[in-house]
Amino acid sequence: xxxxxxxxxxxxxxxxxxxxxxxxxxxxxxxxxxxxxxxxxxxxxxxxxxxxxxxxxxxxxxxxxxxxxxxxxxxxxxxxxxxxxxxxxxxxxxxxxxxxxxxxxxxxx
Amino acid sequence: xxxxxxxxxxxxxxxxxxxxxxxxxxxxxxxxxxxxxxxxxxxxxxxxxxxxxxxxxxxxxxxxxxxxxxxxxxxxxxxxxxxxxxxxxxxxxxxxxxxxxxxxxxxxxxxxxxxxxxx
Numbered sequence: 001x002x003x004x005x006x007x008x009x010x011x012x013x014x015x016x017x018x019x020x021x022x023x024x025x026x027x028x029x030x031x032x033x034x035x036x037x038x039x040x041x042x043x044x045x046x047x048x049x050x051x052x053x054x055x056x057x058x059x060x061x062x063x064x065x066x067x068x069x070x071x072x073x074x075x076x077x078x079x080x081x082x083x084x085x086x087x088x089x090x091x092x093x094x095x096x097x098x099x100x101x102x103x104x105x106x107x108x109x
Numbered sequence: 110x111x112x113x114x115x116x117x118x119x120x121x122x123x124x125x126x127x128x129x130x131x132x133x134x135x136x137x138x139x140x141x142x143x144x145x146x147x148x149x150x151x152x153x154x155x156x157x158x159x160x161x162x163x164x165x166x167x168x169x170x171x172x173x174x175x176x177x178x179x180x181x182x183x184x185x186x187x188x189x190x191x192x193x194x195x196x197x198x199x200x201x202x203x204x205x206x207x208x209x210x211x212x213x214x215x216x217x218x219x220x221x222x223x224x225x226x227x228x
Contacts, residue, residue: 001171033214035154042204042218043154054216086154090213097168098144098156 002091004101011107018074020104022087025068030089032070034063037103038083046085047072074106082108111135111217113205118222125195125226131188131205131219139163139183142208144215145190147201147224157203158190173199195226 005023012018022032032050035043045054047063050070060075074081087101117129129145145157158179159168167179178191188205202221209216 031213035215037154042220043215044218045214045216048212048214084153088154088214097159098146100146100154100156103153 001094002089002099004087004089004099006085006087006101006104008102009105009107011109012074012077013109014077014079016077018077018081018106020072020074020085020087020106022070022072022101023068024070024089027068027070027089028066030065030091032063032065033088034061034072035086035088036081036083037086043086077106077108079108082106111207113207113217113219115203115205115219115222118203118224120225120227121195122228123196123226126191126193127195127224129190129192129203129205129222129224133186133188133205133207136207138181138186141210143179143181143188144206144208145179145188146204146206146215146218147199148204148221149198149201152201155201159208160188192224195224197226200224200226 034047036046037043046057046061050065051063062073064071084103086103091099112134114132121127144159147155147157160179176194180189202223204221205219206215207217
């Protein structure tokens with residue numbers, strides 16, 4: 001089955017840029033989606049199809065995907081961005097159609 | 110407004126059964142793939158099962174195959190997850206989720222229902 005690998009944690013100071021990676025075999029050939037989850041809440045989609053943003057998501061959130069790594073970039077990080085972030089792909093090559101990364105805890109210092 | 114409201118969670122003994130429900134509103138339920146996604150305490154998201162719009166296709170994560178059954182009733186705008194032979198490792202918050210039409214991502218999530226498997 002397809003595996004997505006994320007760093008367990010990323011720390012960044014307010015106002016700086018956070019980059020959260022998601023590694024997978026030839027992930028650049030897939031559409032990658034990113035979710036934000038705050039404690040006690042359901043996940044929220046922040047980037048879909050590698051780099052598109054749903055309505056209501058700030059432009060500070062952006063994404064890219066190439067080769068074996070997809071990246072979620074959060075510019076001008078704010079305290080309210082502190083959360084867990086998950087990448088996700090649809091793996092049509094197996095019965096495991098939905099695959100999530102292990103998640104990355106973003107800490108705003 | 111799209112709403113997904115789960116119910117049916119609770120405490121169950123190992124080997125027991127539980128049926129989760131998800132009441133959908135605010136959209137044409139029969140037009141969407143639906144999913145169950147779970148999250149064990151302090152852990153990440155894990156996809157559990159998917160079901161096609163008409164129920165003709167169902168997919169499961171290996172760890173629940175043969176024990177869990179996803180189903181839907183489009184007339185009642187409801188999604189279900191029948192969970193049998195429950196194990197301690199099935200303890201999690203279970204989310205009902207809608208896949209946006211024509212895409213591969215979830216655009217709406219319920220608030221989740223907690224299932225605890227313990228003696």
